[in-house]
Amino acid sequence: MALPIAVLVSGGGSNLQSIIDRIESGTLDAEIRLVLSNKPDAYGLTRARNHGIPAVALEHTRYGSREEFDQAMVRTIRDHGAESVILAGFMRILTSEFLNAFPGRVLNIHPALLPSFPGAHGQRDAADYGVRIAGCTVHFVDEKMDHGPVIIQAAVPARPGEDEETLGGRILTLEHRIYPQAVQWLAQGRLRMAGRHVQLDPSEAAPAPQPENALVNPPLENGF
Numbered sequence: 001m002a003l004p005i006a007v008l009v010s011g012g013g014s015n016l017q018s019i020i021d022r023i024e025s026g027t028l029d030a031e032i033r034l035v036l037s038n039k040p041d042a043y044g045l046t047r048a049r050n051h052g053i054p055a056v057a058l059e060h061t062r063y064g065s066r067e068e069f070d071q072a073m074v075r076t077i078r079d080h081g082a083e084s085v086i087l088a089g090f091m092r093i094l095t096s097e098f099l100n101a102f103p104g105r106v107l108n109i110h111p112a113l114l115p116s117f118p119g120a121h122g123q124r125d126a127a128d129y130g131v132r133i134a135g136c137t138v139h140f141v142d143e144k145m146d147h148g149p150v151i152i153q154a155a156v157p158a159r160p161g162e163d164e165e166t167l168g169g170r171i172l173t174l175e176h177r178i179y180p181q182a183v184q185w186l187a188q189g190r191l192r193m194a195g196r197h198v199q200l201d202p203s204e205a206a207p208a209p210q211p212e213n214a215l216v217n218p219p220l221e222n223g224f
């Protein structure tokens, strides 16, 4: 059975789109039961509707507390039958109560090589710092921001003087490959967490060609 997921967005939703595309092409064994946003005008909601996926906005400003907002999200996610939660540019910190509702089943993508440059401006902070290697990380979510156990990372070279736009664009291209891949591993039940360490159970599949000028670990598999 396809993994029933909710994708949470606050903005454009290009990562959401990469997941939709892999599902529609038959590579990713998941079903998006719901796209949820705290911003009613998030373009990610439009992307969902364009693909016949239920799209719901819950405005956090209408709730008295973070806890109440998270309770409403949990109810909505469960009502739609989703059992795992994929954060794709969702700009809210989640309470323990939310995380406890989906134990070991909340993923996030961050546009930097964690633990470097957590926070809302990973690409900009890396570019400003002058790093020569940048990248992105998919991780399980815990109570701390951009902190939980790492599932997969992709690294790209950064050039001197490069700005957030060009570096961020190169990182985003890889985000669109590693995030659907990580969700597929979750769907296949191949991710095992032991403390901070995430073990990927091996597969019989032949190794896929890896992206040029990038280092991805664990390596991408066929179709990603």
Ligand code: GRF
Residues within 6 Å of the ligand: 009, 011, 012, 013, 014, 015, 016, 088, 089, 090, 109, 110, 111, 172, 175
């Ligand atoms: C991505 O850079 C992601 O890593 C970060 O927020 C951005 C979302 O972009 N968490 P999009 O909405 O998926 O286009």
